[in-house]
Amino acid sequence: MILQALVNYYEELAQQGKTAKPGWCQAKVSHAIELNEDGTIKTIISLKTEVERGKKKIWVAKPLNVPEMVTRSSGIAPNFLCDNAKYFLGIDEEGTRQRIMDCFQAAREKHLTILEYAEGKMAKAICLYFKNWNPELAKDNFAVKEHWDELNEGGNIIFSMEGIYAQEDDEIRGIWDKLQAKESNGKTGTCLVTGQKTEIARIHRGIKGVPGAQSSGAALVSFNAPAFESYGKEQSYNAPVGRYAEFAYTTALNYLLSQREYRFSLGDSMIVFWAESGKEEYQKTFLSWMNPQPDNQKEMKKVFGNLEKGLWVDFDDINLEPNQSFYILCLAPNAARLSVRFFYQNSYETILKNIARHYHRMEIVKPSWVDNEYLGIQKMLDETVNQKSKDKTPVPNMAAMVLRAMLEDSRYPESLYTDTLMRIRAEQGKVTYGRAAIIKAFLIKNRGWKEGENEMGLNEECKETSYILGRIFAVLESIQKDANPGINATIRDRYFNSACATPASIFPVLIKLKNSHIKKIDRESVAGKIYYEKLLANLMGKLDVAEENMGIPKRLSLEEQGKFMLGYYHQIQKKYEKKEDK
Known part of the structure; x- marks a missing residue:
């Protein structure tokens, strides 16, 4: 294929x-x-x-x-x-x-x-x-x-x-x-690509342009040991491809890899893509969907809106055929050869609709300083990596699987979710908008979470304990910050990971700390104290209160930890939203 x-x-x-x-x-x-x-x-x-x-x-x-x-x-x-x-x-x-x-x-x-x-x-x-x-x-x-x-x-x-x-x-x-x-002295046979009786290529030309592979060219089809041969057929006679087909596919692939503006790397893989018609307009628009830039955000939003209504709108005034067959090939280096991470083919319209569904799941309230409406796949994967380390490459296989999930509208790899949670825990509860968006999208697609499906911001109606606990933690942190202006380290730095994983052992401690912090606010602002007390009372009332541990569970599963982080993020953004309103 x-x-x-x-x-x-x-x-x-x-x-x-x-x-x-x-x-x-x-x-x-x-x-x-x-x-x-x-x-x-x-x-x-x-x-x-x-x-x-x-x-x-x-x-x-x-x-x-x-x-x-x-x-x-x-x-x-x-x-x-x-x-x-x-x-x-x-x-x-x-x-x-x-x-x-x-x-x-x-x-x-x-x-x-x-x-x-x-x-x-x-x-x-x-x-x-x-x-x-x-x-x-x-x-x-x-x-x-x-x-x-x-x-x-x-x-x-x-x-x-x-x-x-x-x-x-x-x-x-x-x-x-x-x-x-x-020069036609090789063996003849039936070409697996064209189906014609022709001379079979003994050795296939090298493919250049995949980082990490041999610079002189790596093989996509090759056999270098008897263990890989069968029926006594040596080298590439083992997978008969005619000389013309061999020349054509290697030439086309080398051409794609030489087009810097119409390819992109992801982890250790190189992604190439093309339309059956050979028109570059499809490649140009596909790349803009994968890595959105500030100047095309409005156009993308318009196209997404029309796709939901069943309308087809040309992108950047470029005339595109919805039923055009489009191909995406993901290649990775493997010694002197290339390995195919995945190959995906569908109509251009279907691929865009699948990408639109992904971006819809990723929609989330953002800080005011964020210009981008949509988070491209590279920046999305950056959220799983320590940006202060020398090697900022995401897990190779996971990166390719995420791209495939976007294109097919299939389940995201579990490693995307776990790596995001691990990164948040490693940075003591730093839930960026990108990480929150990943958690939201994963829970909706992989866990069938309906509560947050249509919620970009805070879901006041959500009654899930883990989500409410995340909101409560955000409120307790806000109380501490208001009581101690300019504080360098908050409860997030010390208690976030424990509160997220084993809340029953930590929240009683946090409530006691809150009581001392609220007294400081009382001296500064009575209105501030009343606001926080009402907010906390409302949130605590949403929990199923039990005598021994206030209805707080001893442990949260990985799924519940993601909801905790999402509740925390939403509540923090709500706080800043209120400040802007005032």
């Missing part, structure tokens, strides 16, 4: 001229060696351009279509018309040595063999260059010496003449295409 979707996507990209045809690939090229007709170096041209990446400006290589490049892990394997300084100039940062000379000789033999009978100026100049160039005298050449450090950074180099790149020369392109058509 994954490979079929990628092959179809490649064909759409090929029609739009965005990807190379079979036998060719797209590579990042740093420099061009401009040749004279006699094969001598005229000059060396830098093809890098300056682009903005965040707050920085960096120089990046130019993406160009070049003859298909080999996958190198070890050994000597030259490429045609596009390679690094070791193969094309026979040098590295130290000059030249035997292995570097061997690389140059391999490139020399390959180019002279392929272009042996060529008649054009470009082909003859390249042949003369390889026949006459002496790597040991490279530093004597002014053009090479001027760009020495840049050339040895490892970037790709191509040839050019009179401003035309060698791979764009009609004669050379024809020679290369004919050579690719002749």
